[in-house]
Amino acid sequence: METIKSEYLDYFENYVARHPELTAEDAAIMADPWDVNEDMLLGYVLSLLI
Amino acid sequence: MSDAKRLLDERLIRIEKAVNLEKPDRIPIFALNGPEVAIDYCGRHLKSATWDLEIVRECLPIYYQDMKVDAAAAAFLRCPGMYTAIGSQNFVPNKDGFMQHPEVCGMLASEYKELIKDPFKTLVDKVLPRQYKAFDQPGGLGGLNLAKGALSYMHNSRILREIDAHCSATVGIPIISDNMIEAPFDFLADQLRSFMGISVDMHRCPELVEQACEALFPLLLRWGVTSYTGPPKKIPAIFMPLHMPSFLNPKQFERFYWPTFSRLVNSLTGMGYTVALFIEGNWSKLYDYLGSLNPNVVGIFEYGEMKTIKEKVGKTMCIMGNYPIEALKSHSTEQCIDIAKKMIAEGAPGGGYIFTTGKSILRGKGLDLEKLQAVHQYVIDHGKY
Numbered sequence: 001m002e003t004i005k006s007e008y009l010d011y012f013e014n015y016v017a018r019h020p021e022l023t024a025e026d027a028a029i030m031a032d033p034w035d036v037n038e039d040m041l042l043g044y045v046l047s048l049l050i
Numbered sequence: 051m052s053d054a055k056r057l058l059d060e061r062l063i064r065i066e067k068a069v070n071l072e073k074p075d076r077i078p079i080f081a082l083n084g085p086e087v088a089i090d091y092c093g094r095h096l097k098s099a100t101w102d103l104e105i106v107r108e109c110l111p112i113y114y115q116d117m118k119v120d121a122a123a124a125a126f127l128r129c130p131g132m133y134t135a136i137g138s139q140n141f142v143p144n145k146d147g148f149m150q151h152p153e154v155c156g157m158l159a160s161e162y163k164e165l166i167k168d169p170f171k172t173l174v175d176k177v178l179p180r181q182y183k184a185f186d187q188p189g190g191l192g193g194l195n196l197a198k199g200a201l202s203y204m205h206n207s208r209i210l211r212e213i214d215a216h217c218s219a220t221v222g223i224p225i226i227s228d229n230m231i232e233a234p235f236d237f238l239a240d241q242l243r244s245f246m247g248i249s250v251d252m253h254r255c256p257e258l259v260e261q262a263c264e265a266l267f268p269l270l271l272r273w274g275v276t277s278y279t280g281p282p283k284k285i286p287a288i289f290m291p292l293h294m295p296s297f298l299n300p301k302q303f304e305r306f307y308w309p310t311f312s313r314l315v316n317s318l319t320g321m322g323y324t325v326a327l328f329i330e331g332n333w334s335k336l337y338d339y340l341g342s343l344n345p346n347v348v349g350i351f352e353y354g355e356m357k358t359i360k361e362k363v364g365k366t367m368c369i370m371g372n373y374p375i376e377a378l379k380s381h382s383t384e385q386c387i388d389i390a391k392k393m394i395a396e397g398a399p400g401g402g403y404i405f406t407t408g409k410s411i412l413r414g415k416g417l418d419l420e421k422l423q424a425v426h427q428y429v430i431d432h433g434k435y
Contacts, residue, residue: 004268006170039276044200045173046273048182049140049156049241050232 009038057222061120065226065404066285069324069348069368073401077394077433079426080226080370080406081119082350085127086148088113090414097147100130103209110213111221117419118426121404122217123227123289125210132202136195137183140241148413155244156181159251162258165242166265177242227326228286229277231270233311234263236293248294252302263310274318282322287348289326290315296331308339319346326350329371337362352408356396360403369397370404373425378417386421387428394433405429 007014016022067074085106089099092109099105106127114122128149133141140154156177157165165172179186184195217223232240238259239248251259274288292311295303315325326348333340334354341363350371351359359369373393377386390405397403405426411417 004170004272006168008168008171008174039272040204042170042269043273043277044203045170045178046231046237046269047203048136048199049173049177050230050237 004042009042054218054220054222058218058224061222062224062285065121065224068402068404069284069287069346071345071366071368071400071402073435076435077398077429078120078404079118079429080404081114081117081122081223082371082406082409083113083122083411085110085125087411087414087417087419091116091419095147097143100127100143100147100149103127103129103206103213106210107213107216111217111223114217114223115221117423118430119223121224121226124225124229124286125213125217126230127206127210129202129206132199132206135202136185136199138181139183140181153244153246154181154241155247157242159243159247159255162251162255162262166258166261169262169265169269181241224285226286227289228279229274230289230291231274231277231314232290233292233307233314234266234270235259235307235311236291237266237270238262239294245294245297249297252306256305259306260309263306267310267314271314271317274314274323275321278323284322284324284346287324287326288318289328291328292330295336296333300335303336303339312339312343315347316344319344324348328352334358341366343367348404350406356393360397360399364400364402368402368404370406371408372397373405373407375407375409375411375417378419378421381421383421383424386425390425390428391432394429398433398435401435405433 061078064074064076064078068078085099086096088109089096089105091113094105094109099109106125110125128141130143130147130149133149134143139152140156141149141151144150157172157180161172161176164176178196179192182195182199184199185192187195214225218225235248239245243251248259278288295307298307315327318325324346327340328350329340330352332353333351337359340349343366345366347366348368348370349359349363351369352371354372356369356372359372363369373390377389381389394405411422
């Protein structure tokens with residue numbers, strides 16, 4: 001499924017931008033931006049607007 | 051096995067066969083209503099119930115059992131505790147606790163490009179603070195209020211899911227539609243641009259409207275999947291109320307609504323979900339579009355000729371709805387039954403049909419629910435295949 005590109009949801013991309021010391025190996029471990037909390041956050045925000 | 055478990059299993063098989071366009075043992079009956087009518091039916095006060103969900107837990111099973119229904123939707127109740135705490139502009143309680151949805155505009159026309167670039171960020175930064183004034187507070191207070199709303203939302207959602215399970219366990223009612231999502235165009239129209247705003251935008255900036263629907267599509271698809279409990283199943287279906295099409299002309303529908311709506315429905319059914327569409331208003335000019343959706347769709351029709359609906363979409367879509375609830379107010383019991391008789395004769399042949407009302411029954415006041423009981427008893431007695 002498509003991921004959602006958002007400054008407020010792509011946790012790893014935003015985190016790594018502030019932490020240049022992270023390696024490619026770290027990225028492989030941490031790269032999934034869709035942990036359960038982000039899905040819950042998405043559901044909460046959308047539910048307020050439906 | 052308890053009576054409730056036996057009933058639950060029987061009803062699930064009945065519903066699944068209808069959704070699969072097969073003939074069940076008899077026509078299933080679906081309760082198209084929120085908890086509000088059950089609270090009225092049991093003589094309880096709605097305002098108290100919206101603040102104390104234990105009252106809903108007490109009333110819903112009684113209503114389902116007395117109305118002799120086979121299935122229901124997940125309990126959905128807007129709780130004023132959450133909406134008032136976060137300063138809601140888009141959902142406000144009236145004097146007796148029923149939540150009203152005024153016409154609201156959460157996004158300016160000049161903000162389309164921001165929405166297209168990063169829809170989630172724009173919803174959080176621009177739309178939420180306009181629709182929920184408590185989020186627009188200085189310092190950490192806005193964030194604290196956002197968290198307060200989230201905690202309340204999760205708390206209420208958990209209790210409502212427990213009430214659904216309680217209805218299944220005590221009176222054998224399966225929940226056949228689960229989470230609710232919207233078509234991208236409806237999401238854009240309802241609370242971002244408003245009914246009036248989107249009507250102007252389709253003329254002034256049509257390309258931006260198309261691009262906004264495309265930008266919102268991944269969020270709504272993701273939400274449909276991630277808010278569903280467990281892996282994809284036929285039952286419960288993902289519920290999608292369709293708001294704007296009956297206000298669009300066919301050209302507008304084809305250009306703005308259909309592309310992302312049909313892709314959303316076909317994506318979900320392709321993954322193994324069933325999608326239940328609440329087809330609001332008169333779609334008689336649009337039946338061919340509905341008939342071209344992939345299978346595994348249930349259509350709950352508000353209006354229309356049942357015979358035409360069956361001919362146009364019945365080969366791929368399980369049909370529900372269409373019973374006029376106005377009849378329960380103004381017609382005799384015999385006349386109410388006659389309407390059901392005609393509807394069954396046109397909708398039921400060959401299977402793929404579930405009996406229910408064309409509109410969600412919101413409140414008990416003014417409706418004679420004894421007539422609805424009589425109509426449902428007629429369907430039970432005469433709806434055998």
